[in-house]
Amino acid sequence: DSGYIEVRVNETRRNNAIENAYVRVYNHTSGEFWDSGYTDSSGFYNITGLYIGWWTVIVYYPGFYENTRIDYINWNGDDDYLYYYLDVRFQPINGSVALFRDNLPWDVNSTEPILVKYNISYTVYNSLDFGLVDLSQYQKVILASEQVQTFYDRLEGNVTWFEDYAASGGVLQLNTVDRKGFWDYRHNGTWRAYLYPGGINKTYNVEYVDNKINIPTHPFLLKPFKLNESQVDGWIGGVFTEYPSNAREILQGPTNDPILIEFSYGSGYIVASTQTLEWNANYGGTQQLYENLILYDPLNFHYSINVTAPLSASSWEVNQSYHITWDSTDNIAEVKIDLYRGGTFVMELIANTTNDGDFLWAVPDLIDSTQYQIKVMDAAYPPTFDYSEMFEIFNPSIxxxxxxxxxxxxxxxxxxxxxxxxxxxxxxxxxxxxxxxxxxxxxxxxxxxxxxx
Structure with a gap:
């Protein structure tokens, strides 16, 4: 009977199990690839069929540091256990921030002290500056909560301006609590609400609730402060009702509706919250949550690949060489490249090559078809991938x-x-x-x- 290794994968900060961590197994002596797979919801993966000897087991999950361990199978039937604790790659924003507000939310200044604490340069603008500022100089743009009606009136006419900033690679943080329908001595519940950048809309009831962490391994919840369930509770100004289908629901309210979401937008990101972030940070004991959110740069945890060649118009001849090209995020070190025909795997072109966006491929002898595709994937995490358009490979003919x-x-x-x-x-x-x-x-x-x- 062969031996096996039971793998358990958790994150270090809150000891949550990591689902879909990628496990690779190699014979340590020969370097031969043996097995690969993904952990289940409990962070478990079972490696089977191992014979006596040394084995290298590598575990990786996007946004976390890769971890490698070596184990020895002593006899047939040997059952070993490997426990992995992955640490998140914390890379806070290090560029400038633009903060838009017409007034201090709830008369408290919670944002600027955090920026000063971490030596982050920033500029404060008001709604009269909408459409006039060169946002490309800023790594992150923050729209403050609880602004006067004219702020939202002007925002309505500049939604695409903010969207263009995100699409061009910026990070847009939307603190969306506008307290519509909530009476107080200043606002009288008369505010009108509009769609926010990114096509976001929400309800407007303001209430104190027990919120829920929906993605326990999300980097925002782990660094620099480890947040627990009680630290995400507090006042909210409604829940999101309209948002892109690709949005990740990081936090949810008591009805399981999202209150903190993020989604890629073009080359950038939009992060939006219905929590009364500034008030909670000053009065509600959730300063660490707001610090984590301000420092969080989703682009450091965004992994993507886009194959740019071949195209549908490409016709590649056997025994000739052509450039396979792709764009990708910088946090992918190496890629794996495969060939498919009609959706079926044909061959591996290369197991791993530097992620420099270009690979010269000498086309081998293959049958004629217009249904070929190139698949480029993250060598460390294959679920991050992209297919080329279908293209032709042909043999010379007379x-x-x-x-x-x-x-x-x-x-x-x-x-x-x-x-x-x-x-x-x-x-x-x-x-x-x-x-x-x-x-x-x-x-x-x-x-x-x-x-x-």
């Missing part, structure tokens, strides 16, 4: 255009033999056949110019 079926050539006369070629053929041999049998060789080699007399 089509004789003269003589035709109606040609009649007299013995002793001179006639033109014509042909067309697809692909790379330097010279041709021309032979004469009669009913499938070779009669004579007309020329042993002649230039492939499409004509011979």
């Amino acid at each position: 089509n004789v255009t003269n003589p035709t079926g109606s040609s009649s050539w007299q013995i002793g006369s001179s006639q033109y033999i014509n042909w067309t070629v697809r692909g790379t053929i330097a010279s041709v041999i021309i032979e004469l056949y009669n009913e499938g049998s070779l009669v004579l060789e007309i020329v042993t080699s002649t230039s492939n110019d499409g004509v011979y007399m």
Whole structure:
């Protein structure tokens, strides 16, 4: 009976199990790849079929540091246990921040002290600056909570301006509590609400609730402060009702509706919360939550690949070399490249190559088809991948255009033999056949110019 290794994967900060961590197994002596798979919801993966000897087990999950351990199977039937504790890659924002507000939310200044604490440069603007500021100079843009009505009136006309900033690679943080319908001595519940950038909309009831962590391993919840369930409770200004389908629901309210979401937008990101973040940070004992959110840069945890060549118009000839190209985020070190035809795996082009966006591939002998695709994936985490458009691979071919079926050539006369070629053929041999049998060789080699007399 062969041996096996039971793998358990958790994150270090709150000891939560990590689901879908990628486990790779190699024979430590020979370096031969043996097995791979993903942990289940309890962070468990079972490696089976191992014979006596040393084995290397590598575990990786996006946003966390890779962890490698070596284990020895002592006898057939040996059952070993490996416990992995992955630490999140914490990379706080280090660029400038633009803060938009017309007034201090709830008369408290909670945002600026955090920026000062971490030596983050920032500029405060108001709604009259909408559409006029060059946002490309800022790593993150924050829209404050609880603003006066004119702030939201002007925001309505500048939604695309903020969206363009995110689409161009910026991080847009939306503190969306506008207290619509909530009476107090300043606002009288008369505010009108509009769609926020990114197509976000929400309800407007303000209440104190027990919230829920929906993604326990999310980096925002782990660094620099480890947040627990009680630290995400507090006042909220409604729940999100409209948001993109690709949004991740990091925190949820008591009805399991999202109150903190994030989603990629073009080359950037939008992070939005219905929590009364500034008030909670000052009065509600959740300063650490707001610090984590301000320091959080989702682009450091965003992994993507986009294959740019071949395209659907590409026709690649066998035994010729072509460039496979792709764009990707910088946090992918190496990629794996495979070939598919009609959705079915054909061959591995390379197991791992530097993620420099270019790979020169010498096309081997393959059958003709217009249904080929290139798949480029993160070598450390294959679920991050992209397929090329379907393209053609073909073999060189010759089509004789003269003589035709109606040609009649007299013995002793001179006639033109014509042909067309697809692909790379330097010279041709021309032979004469009669009913499938070779009669004579007309020329042993002649230039492939499409004509011979």
